[in-house]
Amino acid sequence: MLIVRIKSLVILASLAVGCTSSFAASSFRPTPAKDCILASPIQSSASIGASVKPPFPPVQLDISVPIEPTLFPSGDFNYLVYELHFQNYTDESLKLQELEIVDVSRTPSRAVVAFTGSQLYERLLPIGADKIDDEHPIDGGKRAVALICLAFDNAVTIPDKLGHRMLVGDSVAEGPIIGTRHTKLNTLAPPVMGKDWVAANGPSLHSHHRTGLFVAGGVAHLSRRFAIDWKQKDEQGEMYYGDARDVRSYYSYDEKVFAVADATVVSAQDGLPDNIPRTAAGFNTAVSLTMENVAGNAVVLDIGDGQYAYYAHMKPGSIRVKAGEHVKRGDWLGQIGNSGDSRWPHLHFQVTTSPDILASEGLPFVIDHYRTRDDNGVWQSRTSEYPIGDIAVEFVLDSVTPLK
Incomplete structure (x- = not known):
């Protein structure tokens, strides 16, 4: 196996609204990533929990968190991304009015954020x-999922545990208490190299990854919770130059893909053809999709601690590793293609709790070294952060590390 060993720096140029930096001018106040709400553990103790007493019998609204979150840093904030599942166990409609998230690590406990009105319903x-909104309650027997993203300023202490309350009509439904550091946060090398990358479709209310609940093995999973579609774009924001129906016209196509950590190869699938990219003329996959080929040509790495790195939609004939092999951080695994359920050439990358692309839970990760340019054009060095938001990214080789 031909091996390329690399060390990396990452240059991120913020394109998404709300992605800012503390290094900007003092008059410029950073804001959280889009669709994430600033949480403050020093808010008043007055809350719906204090003003409304739990009824008897309790509100028959089941509230659960399938997988507890793990705090991760990005820019000027630390983030928690997770879901609350609501199940109405009555025959009657329940009006969801306010969701309160509480720091229960403190005595007395204090609300850190409350979602009401459109801020609640859009999530x-x-x-x-x-x-589901003010005029459309959750009907008897129905379910809903709240997509939560909390941002904590770097200067504040993060709660160890959070509680949840939902105001339902004039009653309160109590939700679960969860931790904020559920799994190990792995520091990874970048999976691609070069310029003009965009970390697309990360956690947001408008990302098909974030909203992509999928039942596999009889269980609803969100394996793509933190998945990133790595795409290259030019200064005009275009993914290609030339014939839009030719994969070779796309800047990302045939770009090399690298191991993000020392790992064992769990699986390596090759031989599936590229799709003709999607255009106004329509889109069809080159082969009928199944659970076995939805990822296209793909590599899965066991990176330890019960976590797996998944690389999907790679180029046919490019896979350079086999199941059972051991790879080192920075090893060349293959190239980007357009196979499987892929409309345009890109690398779908995610970290999950199992080697199945859909029957697993997505986990956060951070990239080792990078520098970022804020909205004012100021370059900054950063380490060990997740690139949240559809931000432009540039990976460059460390000049002291030769290719092998």
């Missing part, structure tokens, strides 16, 4: 209904 993903 609710209805299951079996068109919408």
Whole structure:
């Protein structure tokens, strides 16, 4: 196996609204990434929990968190991304009015954020209904999922545990208490190199990854919770130059893909053809999709601690590793293609709890070294952060590390 060993720096240029830096001018106040709410553990103790007493019998609204979150840094904030599942166990409609998240590490406990009105309803993903809002309650027997992203300023102490309360009509439904550091946060090398990358489709309310609940093995999973689609774009924001139906016209196509950590290869699938890219003329995959080929040509690495790195949609004939092999951080694994369920050439990369691309839970990770340019054009060095938001990214080789 031909091996390329690399060390890396990452240059991130912020394109997404709300991605800013503390190194900007003093008059410029940083804000969290889009669709993430600033949480403050020093808010008043007054809350719906204090003003409304739990009824008897309790509100028959089941509130659960399938997988507890793990805090991760990005820019000027630390983030928690997770979901709350709501199940109405009655025959009657329940009106969801306010979701309160509480720091229960403190005595007395204090609310850190409250979602009301459109801020609440835009985060609710209805299951079996068109919408849930002030005029459309959650019907009897129905479910909904709240997509939560909390941002904590770097200067504040992060709660160890969070509680949840939902105001339902004039009653309160109590939710679960969760931890904020559930799994190990792995520091990884970048999976691609070079310029003009965009970390697309990360956690947001408008990302198909974030909203992509999928039942596999009889269980609803969110394996793509922190998945990133690595795409290259030019200064005009275009992914290609020339014939839009030719994969070779796309800047990302045939770019090399690298191991993010010392790892064992769990699986390596090759031989699936590239799709003709999607255009106004339509889109069809080159082969009928199944659970076995939805990722296309792919590599899965066991990176330890019960975590797996998944590389999907790679170029046919480019896979350089086999199942059972051991790879080192920076080893060349293959090239980007357009195989499987892929509309345009890109690398789909995610870290999960199992080697199955869909029957697993997505976990956060951070990239080792990088520097970022803020909205004012100021370059900054950063280490061990997750590139949240659809931000432009440039990876460059360390000049002291030769290719092998």
